[in-house]
Amino acid sequence: MQTRKKVILAGLLFSCCVMTPSSARAEEAAKPGTIDALRDQTRAMEQETAALEEENRGLRKMLKDMDDGDIYLVVDTESNRLTMRQGNRILLTAVVGTGSRQFVKEETGRNWYFESPTGALTVLGKERNPVWIRPDWSYVEENMPVPPVDDPDRIVRGVLGKYALILGNGYKIHGTKFTDLLGTHFTHGCISVGDEDLEKLYRTVKIGTKVYIY
């Protein structure tokens, strides 16, 4: 009789030790802080990490693809500096002249404000030995009578340097005879550049190159 009791006791102990962990496993998984919950959390975090890495890779690629690697020009009209850039590289920094920010008024009421254009512009053309067609303001500024539009007197050679990059609306990046004034606001809106820098620009810049003026 005593032996039977002992066998039963041993059986109960056995079932306690062996059966409890396996039968409670399912219940344990639902409880926060249990080993299974920790495993699940870790797995979820690994998946989140992988998803974020994948998304960031895609975004980086998208941004990289948007960078065409083209050369572009930047003109800072405050510091009167022009930089030629390619990505994060600076290929050239030039001291330039920009719009004088002065008003000229004609007796008839016409007036002009000499400011360099700002925004994203494009090199529309390239010229060698550019010719300056004197606009009306040039005569008004010097208190001279304004000649007819097709007057040959308006054609002036040799004042814009050897080269010019055409930006449209009468604006250009060109040379100047007034090299002492480079680094100041002295032009009528065009960007004036020294001879050496102008040659480098002319040789490097292509039609279609972007010019950012601010």
Place this chain on the structure above:
Amino acid sequence: MQSVMMKSKTACLLILLSLFFAGIEVNGQEQEERDLLLLQQKALAKKIETLRREQDFLLFEKALYATDSKYLIINLRTKKGQLKYQNRVLKDFRFTASASLANGVLKTGALTLTRKKEDPGQKHVLLFGRSLVIQWQRPARSPYAANAPRLSLTQGDLQSIFYAVEEGTRAYVVR
């Protein structure tokens, strides 16, 4: 009969002992795994945080690439900044940071320029709410957002940036 009982007693005892020790071993292994998982989670949480920050910045750049607005990137670690337009760098600049910036007061992320202030003495100040002030190197004290972290630029750089940006311009602070 007695020897049979002795044998069964011994067998029971052996089973119980082996189960006891097996239990201890299982518990020990579990604790070890638990510690390892917690460590792993800590590292993963840090990585997720870094990746989220990176994603936030990439999304900011992606959004700004498609707009017609200039924006600023301010790197507090390298103490360098950039004025950008779409995917183009317009200007690089350096700055010095106030002591409060070194203490990590300014969080990484996007800011908006709320006010441009130009004093008669040509002192330009850019205010990004109460989060950040960008000013010229010279003034030791500024009446604007007195307790806000400050970046000081050279007069030339500040002037260039001042006229290039407008209220509403976005900036992104990275570390």
